Amino acid sequence: MTGGYTGNILVIDLQDQSTKFEKTNLKDAKNFIGAKGLGAKILFDRLSPKTDPLSKDNILMFTTGPLTGTSAQTSGRGTVVTKSPQTGLFVDSHFGGFFAMEMKKAGWDILIVNGKSDEHIYIVVNDDEIRFKKAKKLWGMECLNTHNYLQKNEGIYRTALIGPAGENLVKFSAITFDGHRHAGRGGTGAVMGSKNLKAIIVKGTQKIPIYDSEGYKNKTKEVLRQIQENDFVPKRRKYGTPYWVDVINKEGFIPTKNYQEGYFEYANNINAETMQNRIVDKGGACFNCVIACWNQSSIKTGPFIDVSLVGPEYETIALMGSNLKMDSIEEVAYLNSRCNELGMDTITLGGVLGFAIEAYEKGIISDKDFSGNKIGWGKAKELGKLIDDIAHKKTKIAEILGEGVKGASKILGKGSENFAVHVNGLEIPGYDPRGTFGMGLAYATSDRGACHQRAWTVKAELYDPELKRFSFKNKAQIVKDVQDERAAFFSLVLCDFAPISEENCVDLLNLATGFTYTVQSYLKSGERIWNLVRLFNLREGHDTCNDILPKRLFNDPFTKGPAKGVLIKKDEFDNSLQEYYSIRGWSNKGIPTNKKLKELGIEKYANGIL
Template sequence: MHGFFQQALTVDVGNRSCQVETLSESFLREGMGGKGLGTQLLLDRNPAGVDPFSPDSHVVLALGPATDSPIHGSCRHGMYAKSPLTGLYSESYAGGSAAIAMSRAGFDAFLIKGASDRPLWLEITDQGVFFHAADDLWGLDTFETEAAVRKRVVAQSPGILVIGPAGENCVRFAIVKNDGWRVCGRTGMGAVLGSKKIKAVVFHGSQKRPFADPQGLKAYAREKLALYKNHPVTLAYRNNGTPMMVDILNKAGGFPSRYWSQGSVRQFENINAESIRQHCQPTPKACRTCFLACGKSVRVQQGRHQGLTLEGPEYETIYAFGGLCMIDRIEEIVYLNDLCDRMGLDTMSSGNLAAFAIEARRRGKIDLDIDYNQPDQIAALLKKIVLRQDVGGLLAEGIRPASEELGLEDIAVHVKGLEPSGYDPRVLKGMGLAYAVADRGACHLRTTFYKPELSGLIDPDQIEDKVAMFIDFEDRCTLFDTLIVCRFYRDLYPWEELGNMIALTTGETLQKSDLQALAARVTDSARRFNLREGLRATDDWLPRRLLNEALPDGRRIASADLRQLVDDYYRLRGWLHTGQLPDASA
């Protein structure tokens, strides 16, 4: 089968060993690459019920058949594990250039298990695996770590994945970074690596993925570039990036703010894409093999953070700090973004927890100097979380245990332990379903269903006959994550194009029905993993606050409506009404 090396590498950092195994064509056809491959390996290799921080817990890094190809948007890798934040299925993706170096090491997947007795960094190549002491790197921030490791690697253009102090201290929403600002952010991958005492993983090699039609791939990429380089979608990402969503959501009344008590903020013009242009001198930045250039390199032009540079902030970071925490200056959001990047914290969970802490302080549950629109106090709290000091130690465990300990379950906003993204489900009902049933918790990326609801493709308030479109979006997103291709190309790569990519890379001819069946198998595998780890149908639900508390304009999502959406989803997925899979192995 073309498009794959048909090899997986398992590295045991406990006994400093590695093992290569062959992946059969039938195994690869079942789930393809990326999410399909990573999920199946995780399901097969992780012991049922294992503690995410146990040496027996695996981290899987997987690539897709489009990796290191000319296909635009294909430079991405996926990470899969049992999440230390949710205790369930975990996936996260990052762009940049690391995926190319990973592929050139000559493997389709890398499995890391065991636990080292001292800090180390791994060097994985097509010539072998090398274990290096990292005692002198332990405690460095992510930027310092990547720079230090880069100096120690002889190879050209290595892919370098690193964790920060948050990962070292097993903060349950710690991230893994590469290329400076590219992040596997959600669900705590950095904490899993930290529990294994892995400070960095480096990849390099000279292997080339065996594509079915190399010349056809080059022609395909040229055709798409000519067709879409000046497309309105491309220009929107290139000119504004994801911060363009601030205006859209604020106008729609679905911009979560003041810890989920409001759907808009007055200060949106101070934290939107235009404010970034005015105060941060953005320049477009693209991943390898990408023409969208959605990333923005920014430099604060004046004020107390003058000269601060980073890539970002993305919409989700702006929503978390500018919406939930009510920070009213983009420069201060850039500052908090940079702090999270350096320490290795997920910005979405960080902003949610900071806003939750503000509400906890206001209710007299914690003794902490913090309030809305206080960036320095929020920064101080984030540092306490990383160091697990005082109340920071509790918040480092995540929103679910923190709210239970403080008796604030009624106001805590999360699904399965993961906080939602910046799309209020009381306005966008389909996003309510997305949060409720997503396999990793309250995730917007499993469907990106805010797109059809905001664009008018479907009425956001519609309940009847919504789920068929929802599943179509979810299945296509799953295919993006098996290839692996950037989700921001969703308007440019419809079903037919995904089939074309698979044909050019693997030689397999798949019709839409075949692609849908493939996506369904991958979704079922993730569900099977969660059911094995104790998931029940009652977990596929929204938090009490979002169901019981209306927005100031009166909009809400009713429990009966959510019940119908979830039931329709189970039915159309072919699952039982209990949320179980129909086969006995579930």
């Protein structure tokens, strides 16, 4: 008997409010593991090419992996898989908390949502009992209020829901889990909103099968002990991700003033220590996580007093703090809380707001466009109003900004594309690649647009004496290897923050499932997943000439800080990109070769694409 998987997929058709139970394909599970990988396989098979991401024909999936909900550390993770309305590409957006664990306990490896409801609804999943309920009272409600309403009226369920931004099809709207965890990137909330689906709530009572329960129990104890002995875990537990504010600012590549600068002179006002002293109330953790990196915070003074939230995380502090020149942690927390409640990605929105301010300064957008709301660097109140306008599409400019910086710059024109900082429509996160060149290659080749989670090279580039951070030398191999490893890891699916070795991942996977992976075959599965997603993106119209960085990073050097004067030379980037293609076994145009696809056993998916 195979363990790790429940063996069941729940397929929901919103049009006629019907359900179908399918069996998990274990052959596919062996090749693509789960979560990201298995979701990619199903999306490729079932989604018609060139489907409009906001049409009823798009598919929305909530996926788990074979380790989800088990005794493995950080196994509370799940993944939303769909075609992104923000990029037009594949997107897998990962989330923590407890929803994925509960979904697995309800007996489901994957939940597939098809079609579009004629009315606003939410879905109740109680093991194999599925109910469709009207969401008229919930439509228009903010995220935490929706979660609380559902808990009060339905009982203790785990929740996946959207806020007003998702309802209004803002291209970078998020799905919120249990009121405070988020599948933030790529606009998954807009896909859910396009289906008139406000929420899915789930409760489960079943036991997750494990192939070798005693061996798995012993292995999870061993991994727990190793995590507890890791030198960095106490810092992660004490500070969470904001620990990186001081590190990245000190090295001079924290996004500042819409990526014009890489150093923020007021970083001490928004760093981890200040956050702990001024707004953090206590810590918290996702399901089965000893790291416990949450910061549960509240604002205790000033104009935003009594605002509470989980966060801010590093990415939010970088994009909505230094990038907008906010010089107090309270202001960052306020903007973060509005994003959370309205249901939007803080990385993209931070990039959008920075873009809007610069466009306003350059006269591309006027006071008239903002109806007298004079936005600017460090103006939290005014930007808070703009955030609300974007979520509700209250004005023409808010609707334009709701497209993201790529879409907005296309509409606005007038040279705004020169400071629209994105890759394939997804805004760049909190590590400006002019500070670590490997991140530039990672962003340009990411399978979902600019993403730090696909190949986070920052630590290696800063601390490995063999690597020079202002150089592309040896970066192509690192980026490729990390991308493959992360593709496999995000299919298990565990938390990015967990220091778990490849060997331990393989042992956990084999003990849970009964499979016989080696480290080599595990990484080969990651490579298979990466190449399948590449084929999907090519099928959907991705032009490989867009494996490129935004103009600002090539044209504008940093203006201050330790990396002052640094920019990325395009010819050096192009050479590194060609090296990356070669290492991947792709053509010099970035197309997977038949030889590589045959090696990975996915050559049939190239039919009609190559």
